[in-house]
Amino acid sequence: MSKTLFLGDEAVAQAALDAGLSGVYAYPGTPSTEITEFIQNSKQGKEGQVHSIWAGNEKTAMESAIGMSYAGKRAMVCMKHVGLNVAADPFMNSSITGANGGLVVVVADDPSMHSSQDEQDSRYYAKFALIPSFEPSNQQEAYDITYAAFDYSEKYRTPVLIRLTTRLSHSRAGVERREARPQNPLHIEENPKQFILLPANARVHYRTLLGKQDAFEEESVNSPFNKYIDGADKKFGIIASGIAYNYLMENFEGHKCPYPVLKIAQYPVPSKLVAKMVDECETVLVAEEGYPFIEEQVRGLLNRTGNIIGRLSGALPRDGELNPNLVAKALGLPDTYGAPVPELVVPRPPALCVGCPHIDSYLAINEAMAEYGAGKVFADIGCYTLGALPPYKAIYTTVDMGASITMAKGAADAGLRPVMAVIGDSTFTHSGMTSLLDCIYENTPVTVMILDNSTTGMTGGQDSHALGVLGEICKGLGVKEEHIHRITPLKPHHAENVALIKKELEYEGVSVIIPTRECIQTLSRRMKKQQAAKK
């Protein structure tokens, strides 16, 4: 078969379709978004009526996928690493229920935090849940692993996790496809106790899960994705996982690595293979993208021999992405470097687009808040987070999706006045609604600005769940109608917007102001499409 150019994300998506996927459940998040978008745009997906509509958040996505697995079909959940924090409750418990139809959780980590607030390593979650996980090193492996993961899941009736990292998710290479397999028929879980996690059932299931651990490890030892490549020079042994394997091999381009190499792309860590390497080699370098997950396990708490090196020992940096040069240095190979960056080159941080509705919102917010001093605007995650940077410098917090409203509440509870929360429309439906309900329940004095640009802007313009109904949602939750306002974030409305915000800041209760204007990017895309249709 000929090769198709795929992003790592797209390779996962195509493999899932070819493996007989019936539904993908996801909330957008860089670098995972393209997996679901690929399925949404795929002819094969449409013909097979594969479910691919965005979920409200990662938790609802995970739960829907568990439901599809319960019904006997193959389901996939996709998210960025921090999304798994949101989905952690159903994720952890899905390891206890186990899977009926194949259940694959794909999590894209973001080492170096290109577009994230941390660089947490999802392999820990798989270990925490006691389930197998995979870490492809290239696009072909992303395809092959995803294809195989559904079979694995059904063979052991367990969810499995696939961990991607930014560089693989967003890097393109040729991939060879396999034959497409049909979707599973509907087939409800036969054991009536399997998905009822009453303590009496859960204890039994948990022991079953513990009982599978040895088999999981045996699978890792024999996996085609894990390889022990022997080398004559035992001065070094190298364990390289995921994409770090490529950075290692880059240093031995055109000739064989003289040291034994253990390539790991499937977990639990195959301890038999690790033992062989540690016994045979003087020093073992562990090169892995993310946290020192393998290194920690190999060296243990005491590290008596001190011959295991990697991110913990300082041979590699403790944080950030790896690259071929860092691996070269850790092996004592010569480093390479071009010319230094000329001094006149300055950083070019991302910024709100020209004409972005958030700009007008922030200009109004800054003017309304001016008299109250700094530190009283709590914000959230989205394009509008860029309001933290000059020239706006309008917001003071960004922690996790939905935190704006509840952090403002906590600060108001502490006595801070007036407090404002700034949250995007998609973030509001992701995690802000329950936060608002807390405020309503206690009649907390807080002014909530829901920036409604009719889209999920930061991740490329996916549909927003609350399109056109934000006011109704707030009213339904219990915000008093006279304190819900839609305003238009445009220059001619600036003065009246400022006046309204000021008035609501004085109110000792919950108010919601919804600046409403479409994202410039989705608007211009829509216009172009319309024009093309006219022609």
Place this chain on the structure above:
Amino acid sequence: MKIDIILAGVGGQGILSIATIVGYAAVKRGMYMKQAEVHGMSQRGGDVQSHFRLSDQEIASDLIPMGKADMIISVEPMESLRYLPWLNPETGWLITNDQPFINIPNYPDTEKLSEELGKLKNKVVINADQIAKDLGSARSANMVILGAASPYLGIPFEEIEAAVRETFARKGDDVVNTNIACLRAGKEFAEKL
């Protein structure tokens, strides 16, 4: 044959379409390709780069090692300099647009910027915006840049031209022809140097 390219620019300037076209031509020749792109936050007007690798052998890393890139192709002059640590200091070529994209208050003095570019050994510095505008499509500056880089790519020019045709075919003959004209103009400029 192996060629490692850093593509550089500002989010929204369309550096990826250069990669799409060269990638198309390379894959058609049966070459291996790896291309690490930047999606997400920095696409909002921040600096963006792409590591683009072509080879007739299998490619290991998605990232180009420092000091080993054969070429920097940039649609913005300051951005071209940001990636000098990746460029091979002896044999590497820098091909860049000389028209600054100024969306930050502390953008460097443009004369000093030209001086800095002037110091480089192997370079093509071209006013791609003007050439594209003269040919009737200001938005095709990236095709001028691609044309200017084409003599160094090791891929026959006709094959790059065919890839441009293929890429823009959907948009009709006019668009194809302007883009081809821009590509050729860039090539001519580079060959005259």
